[in-house]
Amino acid sequence: MKLIFLGTSAGTITVERNVSAIVLDLVKERNALWLFDCGEGTQHQMLKAKLSLAKLEHIFITHLHGDHLFGLPGVLTTRSLMQNMSPLTLFGPKGIKQFIETVINISYSWLTYPLTIIEIEKPMTVLDNEQFIVTCDALQHRVPCFGYRIVEKDTMPKLDVDRLRSENVPLGPHYAELKLGKTVQLEDGRIIDGKAYFGETKPGKKIAILGDTIPCDAAINLAKNVDVLVHEATQKHELVDKANERGHSTTLQAASIAQQSCTKKLIITHISPRYRLSDNASIIDECRQRFPNSDIATDFYRVDIE
Ligand SMILES: [Zn+2]
Numbered sequence: 001m002k003l004i005f006l007g008t009s010a011g012t013i014t015v016e017r018n019v020s021a022i023v024l025d026l027v028k029e030r031n032a033l034w035l036f037d038c039g040e041g042t043q044h045q046m047l048k049a050k051l052s053l054a055k056l057e058h059i060f061i062t063h064l065h066g067d068h069l070f071g072l073p074g075v076l077t078t079r080s081l082m083q084n085m086s087p088l089t090l091f092g093p094k095g096i097k098q099f100i101e102t103v104i105n106i107s108y109s110w111l112t113y114p115l116t117i118i119e120i121e122k123p124m125t126v127l128d129n130e131q132f133i134v135t136c137d138a139l140q141h142r143v144p145c146f147g148y149r150i151v152e153k154d155t156m157p158k159l160d161v162d163r164l165r166s167e168n169v170p171l172g173p174h175y176a177e178l179k180l181g182k183t184v185q186l187e188d189g190r191i192i193d194g195k196a197y198f199g200e201t202k203p204g205k206k207i208a209i210l211g212d213t214i215p216c217d218a219a220i221n222l223a224k225n226v227d228v229l230v231h232e233a234t235q236k237h238e239l240v241d242k243a244n245e246r247g248h249s250t251t252l253q254a255a256s257i258a259q260q261s262c263t264k265k266l267i268i269t270h271i272s273p274r275y276r277l278s279d280n281a282s283i284i285d286e287c288r289q290r291f292p293n294s295d296i297a298t299d300f301y302r303v304d305i306e
């Protein structure tokens with residue numbers, strides 16, 4: 001599981017940063033990519049990052065501001081130029097359906113694969129499959145805005161076949177019963193308890209990817225005990241009034257959310273265009289004063305979540 005940042009600028013592109021988009025790479029887990037926000041130019045960034053549009057399974061939009069949204073028509077319609085595209089689900093605040101339908105109709109475009117659009121109006125479980133649960137909660141921004149919490153389900157323990165083999169347990173006839181955790185008697189008289197041969201439960205990973213917000217309880221709840229929290233930090237803390245007035249957080253405020261939620265790692269993104277990449281060190285220093293395990297995202301920054 002990996003996070004790949006495709007755009008890390010707030011509001012508008014700069015020569016160094018594109019606007020918001022993050023890919024959760026689940027190729028290893030389910031041969032799929034999940035996209036969180038889709039600012040203008042996202043399909044180009046995916047191409048540069050060698051991420052295939054064909055592997056997109058779900059797109060989650062935090063809110064309908066253009067810097068998080070305007071890349072969607074391109075991503076959706078380019079996908080239609082490719083053969084045999086898999087179905088896609090798009091989650092986002094109310095209005096996203098009208099936006100997509102209008103753009104497609106007005107531009108004489110069409111989709112060649114099934115697109116399901118699910119509009120979000122309140123905190124809910126947006127997805128629950130055999131591997132993941134994704135929930136969302138309402139953040140505090142100038143427009144309806146959501147944060148997403150992605151929880152990988154624990155992997156159930158499996159029968160340790162290698163250990164059974166090393167103890168010369170013939171697997172043939174007994175295998176199915178041992179797999180169910182039952183006890184069997186072997187021909188040589190040994191009694192084997194299947195339960196004693198199960199490996200460990202592998203705890204699933206937890207990630208929170210939040211949209212634009214001022215500090216709020218929902219942010220803390222979404223990020224509770226996550227392995228990685230992705231939080232906006234539009235401004236340095238000296239501009240706290242300006243940031244909060246516009247519905248945004250500062251470095252220190254993002255770090256406080258990470259601290260209060262017992263996050264393991266904080267990654268800040270959505271950096272104001274006033275800053276250059278050369279300011280990264282001084283920006284992230286502010287977070288680290290309060291929450292040491294912090295990093296600042298740049299475009300194409302990748303984080304392994306293992
Ligand atoms: Zn934004």
Ligand SMILES: [Zn+2]
Pocket residue numbers: 063065141212
């Ligand atoms: Zn916004």
